[in-house]
Amino acid sequence: MPALSAELGIELYIKRDDLTSWGAGGNKLRKLEYLVADALEQGATMLVTEGGAQTNHGRLTAAVAAKYGLKCAIVMIDEYPGEVSANILLDRIMGCDLILKADDGTDEHEQFAKLCAQVIAEYEAKGEKVYYIPMGGSNALGALGYYDCAVELTDQARGLGLGDARVIDAVGSMGTYMGLYCGLKNENSPLRLTGIAISPFGEYKEKRIVEYFREMKENYGLSIDAAREDFDIVKDYTRGAYNNVCREVRDAICYVAQKEAVLLDPCYTGKAFAGLMEMVKSGAIAQGEKVIFLHTGGFPGLYTPHHRKAFEADLEAGIRIIE
Ligand SMILES: *Cc1c(COP(=O)(O)O)cnc(C)c1O
Numbered sequence: 001m002p003a004l005s006a007e008l009g010i011e012l013y014i015k016r017d018d019l020t021s022w023g024a025g026g027n028k029l030r031k032l033e034y035l036v037a038d039a040l041e042q043g044a045t046m047l048v049t050e051g052g053a054q055t056n057h058g059r060l061t062a063a064v065a066a067k068y069g070l071k072c073a074i075v076m077i078d079e080y081p082g083e084v085s086a087n088i089l090l091d092r093i094m095g096c097d098l099i100l101k102a103d104d105g106t107d108e109h110e111q112f113a114k115l116c117a118q119v120i121a122e123y124e125a126k127g128e129k130v131y132y133i134p135m136g137g138s139n140a141l142g143a144l145g146y147y148d149c150a151v152e153l154t155d156q157a158r159g160l161g162l163g164d165a166r167v168i169d170a171v172g173s174m175g176t177y178m179g180l181y182c183g184l185k186n187e188n189s190p191l192r193l194t195g196i197a198i199s200p201f202g203e204y205k206e207k208r209i210v211e212y213f214r215e216m217k218e219n220y221g222l223s224i225d226a227a228r229e230d231f232d233i234v235k236d237y238t239r240g241a242y243n244n245v246c247r248e249v250r251d252a253i254c255y256v257a258q259k260e261a262v263l264l265d266p267c268y269t270g271k272a273f274a275g276l277m278e279m280v281k282s283g284a285i286a287q288g289e290k291v292i293f294l295h296t297g298g299f300p301g302l303y304t305p306h307h308r309k310a311f312e313a314d315l316e317a318g319i320r321i322i323e
Helices: 002-009 028-041 054-065 088-093 108-125 140-159 173-185 203-220 247-258 269-282 299-302 305-318
Strands: 013-014 046-051 070-079 097-101 130-133 166-171 190-196 291-295
Touching: 002 013, 002 203, 002 247, 013 140, 028 054, 028 130, 028 140, 028 173, 046 108, 054 070, 054 088, 054 299, 070 108, 088 097, 088 299, 097 108, 108 130, 140 173, 140 203, 140 291, 166 173, 166 269, 173 190, 173 203, 190 269, 247 269, 247 305, 269 291, 299 305
Parallel strands: 013 291, 046 070, 046 130, 070 097, 166 190, 166 291
Antiparallel strands: none
16 A cells, blocks of 8 residues: 555555445355355355444345355344445345344343344244354354465465564454454464454453454364463454444545545444554554454444444535536
């Protein structure tokens, strides 16, 4: 990314996992490659997954289901945004059922578990064989998609003379980060990895990241070991909440679009890139450092009502209407 490299004083590259095939692309397809193979092997007729109303993972689960002739439903603990737009529109276009229930303020994981169990039982009563995929496709099997990506990135970086670059990705449900971490370390890659958390990284995630690694090690016989301090997760740029409206994130999205014609998203990659820019400012990313930003997708999020309205307030003034 020559223009941004010149402006930021780093050597910046981008890995375009937003351009993966099907359903408008994004990181979840690499995980779903493994998950759908398992579903088909088990004779499933339907995929059921979970997430927020604008889950990109849900959209890509719908895409994979369509491609393989499976039914699909997404269970969402969220408010209905009041219109069929953004990822919800794409989910429905691809034939996926959506089940929404507003957050009742109790433990989120319990709410999902309860509603998913109920929805799965309903579809099974109708004769479907349901394969359940956890939030973000982030279990041990799904993370293998990003183990593969780590191998691919290492080869590509070596070819470009970027062997020891730092890879930066947005961290949500952690499958992408964990797959990359295991792939890079277990394959002795010289690439380094920094994850930027895009939502508050509290006690649950602190525990989960260590447990997730243990699952990877046990399931796949990794030859490496890791403790919490081995995972470089930056928590300074969560900006308080998941998928919230933020000035700095909108500015980063416009900046990258205007310098490199790359569209980031307001929930994950825009927030991560805004964090990357602040890390350059603070010196946490050194001048001259080689950085590979992993673009994990998510552009339909630009069209969600709350983000679109915030952009509209910023940008409508630049539209001239001739009468
Ligand atoms: C899900 C998602 C991420 C985060 O990936 P995890 O594996 O959940 O941490 C990043 N970017 C986009 C666009 C996503 O949809």
